[in-house]
Amino acid sequence: MKKYFKTSGLAVLAAAAFLTACDPEIDAPEISKGDADFTRYVAIGNSLTAGFGDGGLYRESQLNSFPNILAGQFKLAGGGEFTQPLFSEDQKNGSGYLKLTGFTAGGSPIITRIPADAERPNTPALPGGKALTKYTDPVNNLGVPGMSVKGSATPLFGAINPYFERLLEPNEVGTKSYQQVIGESNPTFFTCWLGNIDVLTYATSGGVASPANPFSGITDQPTFNAVYNSMITNLVKNGAKGVVATIPNVTLIPFFTTVTVPLVRAAANNAPLYITTDTGVREADSNDLILLTTQAAIGRPDNVGGNTIPHGFHPANALTDAEVLDKAEVGEIKDATIAFNNIIISAANANNLAIFDVNAFFQSIQPVDGKAVLVVNTVNYTPAFISGNLFSLDGVHLTPRGYALVANEFIKVINTKYNAKIPTVNVNAYNAVLFP
Template sequence: MKKYIYKASVLALFAGVLFTSCEPEVDYDVNPSAGAELDFSNYVAVGNSLTAGYQDGGLYREAQLNSYPAILADQFEEVGGGEFVQPLFSEAERNGSGYLRLAGLPTPTSPVLEPVTTELAVRRDVQPLPGGPRLTKFTDPVNNLAVPGISVLSAATPVYGGVNPYFERLLTDAEVGQKSYLQKVAETQPTFFTMWLGNNDVLTYATNGAVADPTNPFSDKTPVATFRAVYTQMLAALTKGGEVEGVVANIPDVTAVPFFTTVNLNSIRQSESVPDDAVIYIKVGPAPTDVRPLTMDDLVLLTTKDKVGRPDQVQTPAGPVAIPHGFHPANPLTDSEVLDQAEVAEIKEHVRQLNEVIAQVADANNIAVFDVNAFFNNIKGGFNIDEVTYSPAFISGNLFSLDGIHLTPRGYAIIANEFIRVINSYYKASVPTVDVTNYRTVVFP
């Protein structure tokens, strides 16, 4: 069988996900105005990895500088916006948590990825947290409060500061394990805010093949009632009783993200040394007989790619036998390596329910909603901006970074423009959009 050369990254511990309305509108020539309602003097961004600028399986200084809140803040300066402080890694520790770089691309869907392991902000003087190594502290007040991996559920839990290194670095030692993200957000005094939170209330579960980790209380789908209660508190903390305006973004569909759509039955069959009629088997239940052939309605995770065809030793009545992983009912792709058709439907329905909550809570607070879900679904077939083609395709689509979930700087610029479009429409403002071609896509070797 073919030996796959996708060097699987450690996809960030708490991955967080991505985008969605109609084909992007670009208007670089406007008369800048905040309109009658908006005050951008103290813009605060609340969210997860997408808000932090996370990309390529990690968080690093260049990524932070190209986060969509940083891009928004630059545009807000033209209409009275103030200073926007991010918890940037220093130049000496510019590679932050570490990330992936593209070392080669033998085929469009088979990149050779290598980890960047120098000039990190990883602390060696203390024990790691359950969520990974601790990072250099940044406890000064910040405007970008994004925490990679955070969910609405974990946002209300003080202990989370002692679990997630991205949140721990924003807290003083005395606050770790004592102050929740919700409390941290409530301390801010924004004049305007964006909040893109809720992805990880589904995504952590989805990226593990719809399998919850019994050792991680935040790895399952967040119950709708719990989500509603915490999300309501979060928005109340930001709006300050209706005094502060902002925009919230909802949760995208997993079928719009290359982490879930790049590897499928056809792409496996098209791989070198795999017969065109090869049958791939997946596990769909706990019993030994709960195995069936993979179909095009099942989503093989991107991190499963290098495992397909791996020669595994499988115990048989005649003794251990090497059987290619996935190519025999006795050695199927595991439940955590695939989202089967039923699991896809389950996750899509949960996303729909959580997005309904987001819309209802935003409406109750008279806050604008960026429908990211609709945006990503509407761009699945691709679109053009300034004669450049974009799509949700892995690497070649120009939108998604090397982890298949988070965006490139160009992708974040497009998202920033969509936020601006919503702001201008809802609040009758004229914030100028950004020229997305000033931002890079995937860096090729």
């Protein structure tokens, strides 16, 4: 028996050696930069570029930003280092963020705010929020939460927005615009996803613009056109190539689609729901969009003229204008989005740049008859709140999986436009909303 096993073992080894020698060589997928130069990749944009998610900017969200994912793939084709204004490990909570900590007996999510730990002590708050830890070294990810096309041309924005203020030297705050920062960035390749804040701020405020905030309304088209084209001119002035992204229809995100008029009415035994619009109080219909943040206020027992009236269910205590995006305001936003996207596409074509039509992409992944149309390795992706894998707990920004999906779409248009062969990433390897 001993001799048998010895001989058998040698036979197996010999057979293995023979089979190995006969195996055909499997070539690794070819990786190529094509006509692009990723030596200095710079990302231009707002919160979606910065990696904002779950209602905040924090270290983990920054590490999962789509530009950081892209930069990792670009390195495979000779791309250079990519620096982000990361919060330190000691201040990893950044500006604070939302976390899913459980569910009520009725199945509603319990969402808890994790406090910020990157706020500068003994520093007055800016109009846009508390001052955050400074990061004034050169960076490649220039994503600034809250940055609009209109705001990018305004030096004062640095004295208003804490995320932009933290990137500026003290003497530059209020004197240096985002456009100037872009002009100094000198990329060899760039992505530019800017413009949705020019409608989103108005939308998430229920279509209410504040007279005290010049950036709270929908940006006028001449301003958007002039500033956006100036920005693209700055980016390509030294021969850089890049990708511009269009603005998605913001009314399709969970912030506006989770708490619907039919669902609210059904939960209240089909009682009529009343909303306040520019023209007065009326009954809501399915074309009016209730903000996600309004949910807790619906049905609240308010004292109105000595009577207790549930909020939203009587004309005398209708949902306020700021709590609902009525159908007229939805129309304004859709019209502005179309106009802005035409400007973006025209600027890209004029400069021979690649275009990632984010608006068309998000339109294409809307569920059909309640079923997901985007399925990646058996995992469904939809715009549904929490369960859809795409959107984070604020209902506006993406999960790491959502950002990875966006990164892959950028890669696809880069490969097509610039004859490159950049591999995509496994989106399912990234986190969606984490359950407790």
